[in-house]
Amino acid sequence: MTLIDEGTAYGRQRQSHDAEIAEVGAGTPGGEFMRRYWHPIALSAKVDATPQNVRILGEDLVLFRDRKGRPGLLYPRCAHRGTTLFYGRVEDEGIRCCYHGWLFDVKGNCLDQPCEPENGRHKDKVRQPWYPVEELYGLVWAYMGPPNKKPVLTRWDTLESVKPGQKIVATGSSQGAGGDDTVEIVPTNWLNDWENIMDPFHVPILHTTFSGVQFVPEMGVMPEVTWETASHGMRYIAYRKLEDGRELDRITQALFPHTRIVPDIRLIEGPAAGVGWVVPVDDTHFRLFHARKVPEDFKPIEVRHYEGRKWSELTDAEKQMRPGDWEAQVGQGPISLHSEDHLVSSDQGVASLRRLLREQIRTVAQGGDPLGVTFDPARAVVKVQAGNYYRKK
Ligand code: FES
Ligand SMILES: [Fe+2]
Structure with missing residues (x-):
């Protein structure tokens, strides 16, 4: 008797993206949520x-x-x-x-x-x-929602405390999404990037094994991770016992509607000095903005890829040899087909973030105010919790 092949691609069901949380157009649930910020x-x-x-x-x-x-x-x-x-x-x-x-x-x-x-x-x-x-932190900000619901513009404590010899630098390139300063707009849905922030397990794989050591070798240690719901979204704490005996808690935050706060990638101790925003251009494109507190004589770091070249100089074959965030996220398609995902235990952060996002979108649909929106100028400043903290140095 011949065995019948199982699991082939033939006749598979039509799959779809999760429109409620991924779409941002005017009048859509996700779009009305976004328009409250x-x-x-x-x-x-x-x-x-x-x-x-x-x-x-x-x-x-x-x-x-x-x-x-x-x-x-x-x-x-x-x-x-x-x-x-x-x-x-x-x-x-x-x-x-x-x-x-x-x-x-x-x-x-x-x-x-x-x-x-x-x-x-x-x-x-x-x-x-x-x-x-x-205008704030070298960026122009827009409010595109109902006029009677216009919140105060959020400020961030880490960007408010600029000491002499420091300055705020704003950037708007795709570098933080695996591209470089030659490209501003990333051709995929914003949620691919935002939920990536709650996915610490891609760091030892994508950023250390596949792309070569893109940050520092210590990031290759598989972390023990706890995820927590925080005041305006969520955070994870990735604990690593490093080979030299140091023990590190790396805290990363994803806050509504699309804020990402990632600590220093060289693992320098202390709170994150910058804040990033994954701004939806439309359903199939996003653009990253960052504001960072840096020393006055700061020179931007140029991330180099395969054989020391810029990302935009790589051929497709070279990107295959050294894929990074751009390849992984844009590789999910213009909008990810969420119904095709198989979320497993290491995706708890992604699953929680999608659930929290859906809750906030429904809160807005029911006439409420979403998390992170405030009308009180005295409550405009958000405390940054993200950072690298050593339990043992
Ligand atoms: S189209 Fe006539 S003034 Fe603009
Ligand atoms: Fe990444």
Whole structure:
């Protein structure tokens, strides 16, 4: 009797992504959840009088800085007859549409209609859709949610205590997701990256065995891990007994809606000096922003890959020899097919994070406020718990 092959790929069931937690478009449950928070959308230093297109949470917008220094984030289709403000000209008071010259300020007020009698007797009736923006830590932040629910912009204690000889540096490249400074947008769903932060077990495998020692050799020690729910999300504590006798607790945090706080990858003792945000561009792309407290004479570290080359210089064959976070996460597809996953005991962090995220999304859907949102300026500062702490040095 011939044995029948089992488990072949033939006739397998159609699989799907978990739309509730992965999607971010306006009107979707995940999108409404995301729209209850402030999001970093650009480096302050790169926002000037030249309008730029930005895509965030699946919405296309135009970002500029008026000549008085105020950043503005507007819906791009001009309220008059719809050409894009990307071709507009920035002036002291706002941006002037190239087609018939309507002038809008950073809050969308129409200030001038030069083709109309008296420069537009009824211009007050027109409003270009806009979003509130603020600047903090060298980043421009946007709030794209219901106006009556606008929270205070979160601050982070580690970034608030800048001593003489230190400064805050903001970055917006894909380096922290396995790419490099030549690429800003990562072509996969934001959750692939955010949940990776609660996956300490990929570190000794991907980052030490497959990619070569990408951080330090000590990261190759398989950790003992505990996951805990924390005030605004969750954290893990990865305990490692190192070969030289040192014992290390490495605490990493994932906070709502997409904050990641990873301690120093060289295992230097102390709290994490930086905070990162996994900002959804749309359902199938994300962009990372970071703000870090560094010494005044800090020079950015260039991560080198195979044979000392930059990630963007590698061929596909070289990436196969030395895959990193980009290859692993983008390799999960534009949006991961969550129904196909087999979560096991070492995925407790990922499973918990998905569960907590779903709870928060449902809280918003039921009219509540999600974790991490506050309307009280006295409660704006979040204490960073992530860091490297040695039990034995
Ligand atoms: S389309 Fe913008 S002013 Fe006419
Ligand atoms: Fe990683």
